[in-house]
Amino acid sequence: MTLLEEKLPAAPPRPASPSRGSVTLRDLGLGIRFAAAGGREGWIRTLLTAVGVGLGVALLLLASSVPHLLDARNAREQARSENRASAYSETNAPKSDSSVLLVNTTTEYHDRTVAGFLMRADGSTPVLPPGIDRIPAPDTMVVSPALRELLDEPGNELLRERLPYEITGTIRDAGLRSPGELLYYAGSDTLTPANGGHRIGGYGDDRQGEPLPPLLIVLVIMVCVVLLAPVAIFIATAVRFGGDRRDRRLAALRLVGADIRTTRRIAAGEALFGALLGLLFGLAFFLVGRQFVGAVEIWDVSAFPADLAPDLRLASLIAVAVPLTAVLVTLVAMRSVVIEPLGVVRRGRERGRRLWWRLPVPLAGLAVLALWGRVEEYAPVNPFPITAGAVLVLFGLALLLPWLVEACVNRLRGGPVPWQLATRRLQLSSGAASRAVSGVTVAVAGAIALQMLFASMNADFNRMTGADPSRAQFAGYSEDVTGEAATSAIEQFRATKGVEVVIGSVEAYASKPGDYAEDEVEPTTSLTVGTCETLRELARIGACEDGDTFVVHPPGDKDMSAWVDETARKGEEVEIGYGNKVMRWTLPADSPTVQGREDPMGETHYGIMATTGAIDAGKVPGATITTQIRVDHSVPDVAEHVRNTAARIDPGMRFVTIESVERNRQYASIQTGLQVGASAVLLLIALSMLVSQLEQLRERRRLLSVLVAFGTRRATLGWSVLWQTAVPVVLGLAVAVAGGLGLGAMLVHLIEKDVSDWWLFWPMAGVGGALILLVTLLSLPPLWRMMRPDGLRTE
């Protein structure tokens, strides 16, 4: 029997025409199978997509956890605050078996805040802040884990000197705002209301926090949009990783009879699998990363793992939106690709990208903002038009970029070999480059707009204190101390290592003695006692000798000057102190009248000023010490030496660093949030660009080997990689600068402010430039590896 005569197996009967739905499901399933069982190459591509999508999903889950994070921090902070009755009443809580005396001894160490309290129980069942089981015994303290670690580290002797208490326990998480918080509670047996102790009757503050002002709400909305828009673009980019290889596989399917629609559905199935795997990866990254979040502290921000719990509604939205985006992006991308059966993939790009439908998107965003986005200072903010407008502008910029890149690179001709290789590559396929860069464009445009918004609001939230840090860098205040203690404190500051000048004065109330009716205001001014050197810093005093006294008028304020003169009657007595603690003293008749001047803190002093020879400062009752200290910054750790002296004099002393600008805390925390978020987003974008770059290099491995065979220099290919990254990034940055300035100007206009600085885009443009270099540098080692002749062995 010949082969022709042999009976061949019959083909199985064809099934009846399947329904459209089942065909779609079959094709999607086929795509999933290709993605899941596509061999090593297929898996690499799927993994790249999944890791990319996973990183984006992890960031989105992180963002969706922010509301819970803030709530949890706020709840813990409120739980450890004194309750309303004691914290905001004029007098202390009544003494009882549960009341506690405490004084806030918060300090700063190497620019970090070390929060602390000295405590003393009044009875046997004292109220306790969360996280501790008992009031520490005298001269012992319980500390947060971060503070314990800091104290254990070598090189922190100065902090140990400042907190000379034995550590007897650790504050539990419930008592901490965040894992990185430095906090201690120390016990005392000498604390009394007389030496600064404040009596409280309980913990737990149930008042609502201060609501955000409308301007800050706009800022928060913009920060969210600016940080999340690039993440969305990144996810859309990640689902297209390895697209070229997939297209070739689909071409093979066309050969065996798959029609164009089938190939698109199969491609959608592949993308769907990558996105679903990405969701799982993202969840895994998030859950694993969450365990380490406590150990990470960026710009003083850290969180407990349990605080990072995504909002259920937002998490559900992510779970639905990400796979849907993956499928839509793939289907849209496939429209510009013609897949033919003979293994040939041709880009259907003869007609080029069109501007007419791209340009209206950002313009529509600006229109939405202009028409419905206006913000009034005292009216509630409607977040939707602002969000929609900003999103349209930013995504519109991402749409404009591919058109611009194509239009520009098509005009590039000639140049050296690396330039020619790069521009020709871009001409052949500018889409991949544009996609990789669109994230940078959106992030930079958003950041520029935000910077402009921040700058225009600067004056509202950053107050010029009027202080002059060149005259003194630190100031300390202790109230209601004896004059003796006050003079001793000043001397101790003078003796501290690195201190150059101490403007130390003892201040007390000075009033005109006499009997006053209830509705009569007792003429009162202040008495300031110090050396001639100190007094010259507080008033325009010419000749001065120990024993001199002065009547000091506030400059340019006649009414207040007259009020000072009512009390400071030359040759007459004044009463110093208040309540029961008073003394009488006669103001010498020859006291000259001088003008006051601003001290380094920016405060104007007036009243009576006396040198230490004229009045014994040690005997002044009810005194306040004010010390303003100038230090020699060349002395190592000079600030810590001064703070240690302050803590030794009085742990409850209010001791501050003199700054010329005071920042609003909410404003500052939004700025910090932006810095943290922008860093994460830019890193993600750099990663995305790197993956795209490596993917392109992998695709060209054999070609690189051939170029090596020709004797092509490494530098030639290195430069071509640089140009290939730089050209789209420079164009992307141009779009970002133009779009960012436009969006920023519109937002500034909406909050009825003026653009304060049009050149704010430079730093962000610089960051974009640094990204190019970073990605290029990171691409070079794999490029060098691929420039080996091994690629030729398959010939």
Place this chain on the structure above:
Amino acid sequence: MIPEGSLLAAHDLRKTYGSTPALDGASFSVHPGEVVAVMGPSGSGKSTLLHCLAGIITPDSGTITYAGRELSAMSDAERSALRRSDFGFVFQFGQLVPELTCVENVALPLRLNGVKRKAAERTALEWMERLEVDDLGTKRPGEVSGGQGQRVAVARALAASPKVIFADEPTGALDSLNGERVMELLTEAARSANVAVVLVTHEARVAAYSDRDVTVRDGRARDMEHAV
């Protein structure tokens, strides 16, 4: 040890990939203007020999001498420079740079040698004319047929006036008609320009265009006409 008058000669080359020996004492030589076919079955070490001769990879032992200079004593940069100036290459699938036009591909070796773009492209067009593909100048490799692409690749190999052309299965991806035309053009152009050709092939039909055959088997080269 080095045959008299030879331009490129190798002696006792050994090369292993992991534990697999690719060359095991192979020797070889080619004279100026001579076309030598290196034949042998798949996996015999033909391509490895070609890559060693071209200075693309370095043998584990043995010597390679080109125009009196020892290749293995040269640095990577020196060997790269030699490949740019004195060697040309043709591979099985052409391996043209897909984003460059055909004329830019042919001009590429000249440009890598520092020749200005216009001068390089002028020379490239002359070679393309000679290889009968001058009408493809502005087309990209993806837009031309396999035979045309391979002729462009031959023009590229010749453009920088090399002394030796290394051709690794240059007709392997072509039909017989196109393959023969490519071989005719390659050998004619090489002979007229006094360029030596090292031609790796396993097809006797292609090897027929050579002046001499060398067979590689189990990593050893055997000259069919001369004792090397």
